[in-house]
Amino acid sequence: MAQTSDIYLLHLGKDKRLVPIMVDPLPVLPIRENIALRLIGSIMSQQLSVKVADVIYKRFLTLYGDKEPSAQQILDTPPETLRSIGLSNAKVSYVHNVARFTVDEKLTDKKLQKMENEDVITYLTQIKGVGRWTVEMLLMFYLGREDVFAVDDLGIQQAMIKLYKLDKTDKKAFREKLLKISAKWSPYRTHACRYLWAWKDMKPTA
Numbered sequence: 001m002a003q004t005s006d007i008y009l010l011h012l013g014k015d016k017r018l019v020p021i022m023v024d025p026l027p028v029l030p031i032r033e034n035i036a037l038r039l040i041g042s043i044m045s046q047q048l049s050v051k052v053a054d055v056i057y058k059r060f061l062t063l064y065g066d067k068e069p070s071a072q073q074i075l076d077t078p079p080e081t082l083r084s085i086g087l088s089n090a091k092v093s094y095v096h097n098v099a100r101f102t103v104d105e106k107l108t109d110k111k112l113q114k115m116e117n118e119d120v121i122t123y124l125t126q127i128k129g130v131g132r133w134t135v136e137m138l139l140m141f142y143l144g145r146e147d148v149f150a151v152d153d154l155g156i157q158q159a160m161i162k163l164y165k166l167d168k169t170d171k172k173a174f175r176e177k178l179l180k181i182s183a184k185w186s187p188y189r190t191h192a193c194r195y196l197w198a199w200k201d202m203k204p205t206a
Contacts, residue, residue: 008146008188015184017163018192021199026191031144035109036071036102038142039124042134043094044087059085071102094129101127117145140190149182149189151175159196 005025012018032038044060045053063081064073075096082092101107112120120143121135133152139145150156160166160178168174185192 008191011188012185012192012195015181015192018185018195021163021195026194029140029144029146029190030142031113032142033109034068035112035138035142036098036107037068039130039134039138040074040095040098042137043091043098043129046091046134056086071099071107074099075103090129094127097127097129112143117148140193146190147187148193149179149185150193151178151182153193155197155200156193159200163196163199 009022009025012022041057044056048056060082061067061069063069063077063085069077079089079092079096082095083089087095112123115123117139120139121132124130124135124138125132133150136148136150136153139148140150157168157178160181161168164177164181166174166177182189182192
């Protein structure tokens with residue numbers, strides 16, 4: 001039986017533009033636990049360098065004795081306490097929004113694992129402060145989904161402009177071209193994105 005890497009390498013190898021950047025098989029996509037907390041971590045790290053985001057997340061865990069808190073514990077944490085670790089007012093609000101949603105919806109890893117990709121995106125982007133890109137990163141790197149294309153990711157766009165000689169002057173036409181190219185990669189679009197990030201050395205910080 002063929003390994004998963006053999007299957008996606010063969011499939012993506014049909015795109016001759018992609019072949020030169022597909023140097024090695026990629027690490028296996030992980031399926032992680034406590035997805036709601038991963039979503040909160042993603043919100044905290046938005047628009048920050050990896051180094052700064054790591055520092056803030058460590059401070060966050062320190063608030064709970066260096067253990068991963070429950071959604072209810074986060075919800076019970078006063079806004080001023082969360083601001084004290086370096087979060088902006090907006091991020092504090094978004095963190096509480098995710099925690100409240102998790103409690104109210106009785107959100108579990110199992111619930112998300114049973115849902116289709118677009119259903120997860122629709123479901124989680126109900127939360128104020130959670131955008132499509134954030135959920136796409138969650139799908140890829142925490143739920144281990146192999147067929148996600150992050151069309152709005154700047155690194156992906158820049159890599160594809162260079163690789164496919166695209167013109168982004170007309171934003172609508174550019175977006176349609178990205179989607180058309182990526183459709184050929186399905187059902188392994190996540191792996192194509194990973195190769196594009198690695199090629200551009202622009203790995204996303206979810």
